[in-house]
Amino acid sequence: MSAGRHAWSDKVAYERHSDRACWYCGLIKRTRHEAIGPREFHWVEWWRSGERIESVATPPCPGAPVIDGGVSQT
Numbered sequence: 001m002s003a004g005r006h007a008w009s010d011k012v013a014y015e016r017h018s019d020r021a022c023w024y025c026g027l028i029k030r031t032r033h034e035a036i037g038p039r040e041f042h043w044v045e046w047w048r049s050g051e052r053i054e055s056v057a058t059p060p061c062p063g064a065p066v067i068d069g070g071v072s073q074t
């Protein structure tokens with residue numbers, strides 16, 4: 001599946017998370033890491049326009065150009 005894929009920017013690292021943004025739709029993939037006691041936890045959050053998106057899988061990209069076939073009509 002290539003439709004709906006994001007074009008991620010380079011990773012920008014912060015102290016406790018790192019962000020990548022999609023050039024097309026502005027979705028932010030935030031990888032968080034937190035040490036809780038002796039354990040390290042890593043998880044991913046999705047953000048768009050300052051609001052968190054509740055999703056486990058990557059939300060599809062609405063802004064990516066469809067270049068692989070698309071809808072062909074005769």
Ligand SMILES: [Zn+2]
Binds near residue numbers: 061063
């Ligand atoms: Zn996108």
